[in-house]
Amino acid sequence: MxxxxxxxxxxxxxxxxxxxxxxxxxxxxxxxxxxxxxxxxxxxxxxxxxxxxxxxxxxxxxxxSLTGISRILALENQVTELTGRVSELEHALADALLRTPGRRIFAAGAAGDVVSLRSGTRAQRRTELMVWRPRGGSHTSS
The missing domain is CATH 1.10.1660.10 (Multidrug-efflux Transporter Regulator; Chain: A; Domain 2)
Structure with a gap:
């Protein structure tokens, strides 16, 4: 039932x-x-x-009061309806993503940021060389 x-x-x-x-x-x-x-x-x-x-x-x-109860019930009913709608939309989104694999691809940028790529493209590889030297001159041990 x-x-x-x-x-x-x-x-x-x-x-x-x-x-x-x-x-x-x-x-x-x-x-x-x-x-x-x-x-x-x-x-x-x-x-x-x-x-x-x-x-x-x-x-x-x-x-x-009965007026207050009426308002509370209306809000509770609205929450129930919206929760159901959110669930429906989550399922629809999941189904859509399963039907269209590879539509969105992401890569990490040089600064750690997220870069969106088109399907079928590759992230560009950086070939720059970074040289690091400590400040202050020579480093000796005693």
Missing amino acids: DENSPVFAIAMAAELAGMHPQTLRQYDRLGLVSPTRTAGKSRRYSMRDVAQLREIARLSAEGV
Whole structure:
């Protein structure tokens, strides 16, 4: 069973959430929890709805107003949606990179910087010679 499947009638959802059915009706009117409606207009709650009702009860017990709870739930839902979208985009990017191997090649520059190369090209080899001499003249040991 999917957590979003609307399977519970209002009496069962209220019992699972530890609330009175009238409270669930009020939360539906306020838009805090929006259950699915059947063809006969009966409310059907999912496990996700029941979890959200429990969260509303917890926040309410902590003294958060219904307006505050509404805002918190909206932000939590937005985070859930965005997290899912980021995951989708990560998978799409990984798939795209697997389908196009060798598109981006990098090399280390002389100063340690990263140099981007086109596919099929090689990094230029430097042939300069650097000579280093200590400062101060001769070096003798006693």
